[in-house]
Amino acid sequence: MESLNLKCRAKINLSIDVLGKRADNYHLVEMIMQTIDLYDNVNIEEIDSGIIIDSDNEYVPTDSSNIAYKAADLIKRKFNINKGVKISINKNIPVAAGLAGGSTNAAAVLVGLNKMWDLKLTEDNLMELGLQLGADVPFCILGGAAVAEGIGEKLTRIEGLESVKILICKPDILVSTKWVYENLDINGLSKRPNTKNILNNLKENDVQALAKNMCNVLESVTENEYTQIKEIKKKMIEHHALGSMMSGSGPTVFGIFDNLDCAQKAKEELKQLYKQTYLVNTYKGGIEIEG
Numbered sequence: 001m002e003s004l005n006l007k008c009r010a011k012i013n014l015s016i017d018v019l020g021k022r023a024d025n026y027h028l029v030e031m032i033m034q035t036i037d038l039y040d041n042v043n044i045e046e047i048d049s050g051i052i053i054d055s056d057n058e059y060v061p062t063d064s065s066n067i068a069y070k071a072a073d074l075i076k077r078k079f080n081i082n083k084g085v086k087i088s089i090n091k092n093i094p095v096a097a098g099l100a101g102g103s104t105n106a107a108a109v110l111v112g113l114n115k116m117w118d119l120k121l122t123e124d125n126l127m128e129l130g131l132q133l134g135a136d137v138p139f140c141i142l143g144g145a146a147v148a149e150g151i152g153e154k155l156t157r158i159e160g161l162e163s164v165k166i167l168i169c170k171p172d173i174l175v176s177t178k179w180v181y182e183n184l185d186i187n188g189l190s191k192r193p194n195t196k197n198i199l200n201n202l203k204e205n206d207v208q209a210l211a212k213n214m215c216n217v218l219e220s221v222t223e224n225e226y227t228q229i230k231e232i233k234k235k236m237i238e239h240h241a242l243g244s245m246m247s248g249s250g251p252t253v254f255g256i257f258d259n260l261d262c263a264q265k266a267k268e269e270l271k272q273l274y275k276q277t278y279l280v281n282t283y284k285g286g287i288e289i290e291g
């Protein structure tokens with residue numbers, strides 16, 4: 001029986017614009033995605049039959065609603081595989097946070113089973129399968145940094161932030177991505193990102209300008225419901241973050257820092273209020289197979 005260990009990382013969105021809505025109610029987006037070095041460990045072990053999910057985090061479902069279960073089920077059905085898997089998820093990425101925690105677990109299962117069962121799927125094949133599980137899954141397979149269009153699946157790789165310090169702070173509230181998109185008034189957006197400018201900032205490695213230009217149109221929806229978002233952003237800026245914004249549909253807020261001392265002080269203060277506070281770096285790669 002074979003076993004594989006994988007590291008799968010979280011993402012932040014450096015910008016999110018919503019351009020329209022599809023007939024199936026999925027929104028058309030233009031986003032800049034960046035992988036960060038905050039990861040879950042996923043262990044995949046071949047068993048005789050079935051799919052078993054195990055996790056050390058009480059908020060992670062262990063039944064067929066787990067997106068890692070769905071990923072394994074998709075592969076087993078598509079390739080008629082009789083063997084089973086036990087998937088153990090050691091969670092470090094906050095749950096329902098806007099950090100693609102579930103999506104990156106699913107990405108790890110697709111990449112891991114491709115290797116374990118020698119399926120010979122290309123990265124593009126894996127991303128296509130990933131899209132059937134969720135809009136963020138293809139990016140989690142690609143990793144690094146990318147512009148995402150369509151519903152998030154049309155990805156163009158870009159040079160992202162190179163080892164930049166990111167402070168992550170997740171308030172103790174659970175936010176549903178579906179609810180946030182449903183409550184977005186596409187025609188009444190007061191502020192939208194200039195994606196071209198932000199991409200230029202990245203090209204020129206002008207982190208300061210990028211931090212000022214960042215914009216997430218989903219932020220106002222979550223911010224209007226939960227006061228914590230504004231409070232955390234204010235604290236990050238007081239501690240000299242170059243910029244601070246909500247990631248994805250929230251509620252996680254991140255800050256970009258160019259000074260390690262300031263970032264550490266901000267972390268210490270925020271950690272007293274919000275347990276799930278982490279100081280990490282940006283990361284260049286995707287799913288990592290450890291063997």
Ligand SMILES: C[C@](O)(CO)[C@H](O)COP(=O)(O)OP(=O)(O)OC[C@H]1O[C@@H](n2ccc(N)nc2=O)[C@H](O)[C@@H]1O
Pocket residue numbers: 013016025026027028029031098100103133134135136137150151152177178181182248249
């Ligand atoms: C907010 C982001 O995390 C930004 O990266 C993504 O757009 C969301 O990606 P995700 O969580 O993988 O999304 P999915 O699991 O596919 O969808 C969750 C729900 O979000 C809404 N949704 C998602 C993506 C999208 N482009 N438009 C949407 O309207 C849909 O109502 C869907 O029911």
Ligand SMILES: Nc1ncnc2c1ncn2[C@@H]1O[C@H](COP(=O)(O)OP(=O)(O)OP(=O)(O)O)[C@@H](O)[C@H]1O
Pocket residue numbers: 059060061065066067068089094095096097098099100101102103105106136177248249250
């Ligand atoms: N493997 C998993 N890890 C975490 N949550 C999972 C997983 N599988 C299913 N879930 C369910 O999915 C919900 C959303 O969790 P997740 O951590 O994926 O959200 P997220 O970070 O907001 O994702 P995204 O940024 O892609 O919208 C959780 O409330 C949980 O019940």
